[in-house]
Amino acid sequence: MRTLLTLTSLLISTSLLLVGQGMQLTLLPLRASSNGLSDFLIGVSASAYFLGFVAGCLLIPRIIAKVGHIRSFAVLTALMISAILILEMVDGWAPWLALRFLTGAVICGLYTVIESWLNDQTGAESRGQVLAIYTLIILASMAFGQVLINVGPADSSTPFTLAAIFMALAIVPVGLTSRLAPAPLKATSFRFNLLYRRSRSAFAGTVLSGLIVGSFWALGAVFARRYGTSTADVTWFITAGIAGGALFQYPIGWLSDRLDRRYVLVCLSVAAVVTSAAVALTVSHELHLLAVFLFGAVTMPLYAISLATAADNSSAEEFVEIGTSVLLLNALGAASAPILLGQLMSLFDATALFWSFAVLSGLFSAYLAVQTRNKDHAAMTKDHVPFSATAPEIAPSGLGLDPRGPETSVEDLQPAASVGVDEFHADPLEPPPEPETAAGGPQ
Template identity: 60%
Template sequence: MKVLLTVTSLLLSTALLLVGHGLQLTLLPLRASFTGMSEFIIGLSASSYFLGFIAGCLLIPLIIRRVGHIRGFAVLTAIMICSLLSLEMLDYWPAWLVLRFLTGVAISGLYTVIESWLNSQATPESRGRILSTYTFITLVAMLAGQFLINVGPVDSSVPFSLATLFLALAILPVGMTRRMAPQPVETTQIRFTLLYKRSRSAFAGALLSGLVAGSFWSLGAVFAKSYSVTAMEITWFMSAAIGGGALLQYPIGMLSDKIDRRLVLALLCIGGALTSAAVAWSIGQAWYLAMVFLFGAMVLPIYAISLATAADVSAPEEFVEIGTSVLLLNAVGAAIAPLPLGQLMAVAGASALFWSFAAICLLMGFFLALQMRHPRTISVEQQTPFEAAGNDGAPVGFELDPRGNDDLEPAPAEDLDELADTNRER
């Protein structure tokens, strides 16, 4: 408890920030649809957002190094507020592409500030508790943001004003803290080839998470709007998926501690395919939201399991680099998929979104099943204890290595390189 008190102001700012972020993440596709933008343009704007997220991961550490964490947090929040207010005033789609890119840059930078600050306050003994508390706050705040969409009509300024209000309030706890901010963030090299070399399964899982879960955040509300009468029905749709991912992440994570994580990833892919098809089949049925809940339970934990799979085979000095590669590969998938899926929805109907999810999950499940033919370089007993991570709307954990000192047992990097030359899957 004493450790958590040292980061109270930061966690409070995180909660306020992610309530506003969760609200705008669902609000913007709905507003775009209301103004008459096509599914293709909505998908294009979502891709722009995730491209901004990638750019932020690469560029923001340089800015934080120059101005520090507190001023960096305030500046990035101000950029996000201005972008959202501009999005409310404009319905010109090229402007939306630029503004959504800026929101992606800003939120990526804010995650970098928050996670590097938490990491500086964490000890090997407290790291797990801090990460778990941060993840819980992330999921609850994002869920709360979904229900605030109903404060006013989507075509009014009220939801935008509320989202920016929460973002502005997030500056206060951090701005008023008397605790010293950490040292500037060091830039991290991104090597997808190293991630693939260490674990093809983690590579595939990170990409799948972006393709499916990232697209769900981008186009899920548009899908729900096509089959909903009221805004509250859209809220329940998004909340059911987020709730499923939040409630089952820990049980699935604990299961992955006891068996080969590659098997867990493969089973999640199969479950994702089945539940995606069930969502598409159950539109208008009494069990529709139950299927959405199960879809979230299968798909949203894939990012966390992929991160844990990568951590299992990372040398201590490699974790931040490999974890950042997992995050960015996830963002690459989320930037690529909305474009073709949005066009497919426009041509074949909204239900094509979940049929596409089913096909993608099946293909990745087949790839992961092939990896099971090869033994791993570590045993199940040597796997890193699972720690929850956020969903694709708020990814968590590349700065916060979930392993304490006692868990940092993978072979040194040079030994892992030798093992990578064998026929073993990591």
């Protein structure tokens, strides 16, 4: 509890930021559709967003290391706000692609600032608790953002302005904090081949998660707009999917601790076939929201179960590298699918989105079922690393919060002031280093 109290300002900033992020993720496809962009181009713009996220994972930690966390947070938030407001004003596809790439990179940078700060201030004994609360804040804030979209028509400036206001307010708690900023970040390291060698099921589950959940965020609002009568119908559709994923992640995770997780992945992918078909078949029907709720319940936990499967088959020292590979592979899957699925929606009708989900889930369920016969990648349930809830929206630095990673102690978590930040161009807005004792340690 004491750890959470010291992180209050950062968690408040996180919540405010993600309310605006949740709003813009749904608003942008709706506005693009209103501007006359085809489903294919909307899919391409979503792919640009996820590619920007990957670029942000690789590049922005270097910027944070040079200028500090507080300054980086303020600058990145300003860029995010500017990009959203410009997107509201322009309707050409070329600036949309560039700006959506920028928003993907910037939001990844903001996640990196938040998560590295959380990790720096969290001891080993509270890592799981902080990660769970952080994941809950992500899902709850993004769901609340869906509700706020209804303050005005999606083709007006009102909801965009409100999203920008929430993001601007996120600067205030972090900007006024008296806590020391974290030490500079390490470079992002990943190896897809290592992930594949450790667990082919985790590799496949990660790709399936990116293909489906990424496309849901990219094109789900466009699908809902085709069969809804108002913006409220769209926001309830997206909210139902988020709620399903949030409410079922822990029960499914609890079950996966007691069974071979590969069988859980197979069951989830088979259930995704059924629920995807149900969403496509129940359009304009009272069971539609229930169908998308169940769809979210079985597809959104795919990422966390895949990460847990990979953790079971790797050492604690490999976890951050493996986890980063899972995260980036998920983002690449999310970047690739919307282009094709958007084209299918243009050629046929909007239900092609969920029929495609059903086909993809069927193919992956067959592959995952074959992998269950491979005893080399089987982890005994008694050897399972306990499940921890997480979301694909995090950045690689968030994996440091996961208790499945290498053990750290409070003594290992030194703030920037204790490790010589002058070497990293210390931020004058952040507190100066404390004087040292004769023995060389901090007082």
